Amino acid sequence: MFKELDPILHAPLRLAVISLLLSVKEAEFTFIKEKTNSTAGNLSVQISKLKEAAYIDVTKQFRNNYPLTICKITPKGVDAFENYVKALQSYMHLNN
Template sequence: MSDFDHNQLDELIHSRIRLAVMAVLAGLDKAEFTFIRDRVKTTDGNLSTHLRKLEDNGYIDVNKRFEGRKPVTEIALSPKGREAFEHYLTRLESMLGAGTRSTDSQ
């Protein structure tokens, strides 16, 4: 199998918004919904849709609580999500390396 096999990329992560969410969370223990929304520069509804897909697949853990009367949603990468993201990056790096090698040999 070629290193340049784009079919090996995790389609769930490969969406621009979900990739950005995973990248934000990879460097943190957890983050509030509003922090992620602001970093990713998307709307509440759009982010909610993408978070639901990640949560439904076990890539993130979502904790909802109240501070006083204010709802707070915290999101963290699950162990499965962290592993999937690391695998995604490894595959992407492999593809980039394979693309570079084929260009260099011409």
């Protein structure tokens, strides 16, 4: 039997954000925007969805009077990512 792919992660930009946050301890919104080549509007929407699923923590601060959004992956996010990769692998085995 193959596992179902997590719909929250099975979307290009959300998967990109989670993969990026897995490799760093924390990252600012601007860093994620630059690395994923996304638009601010689209990225905000996807970050909110990941936050609603509790896959990432989002903290808002101010630096020199400018708002600053810092994102960090949660343990739940790491588990979800691992399960997603396992599910992907089971699909790959079925196809081979």
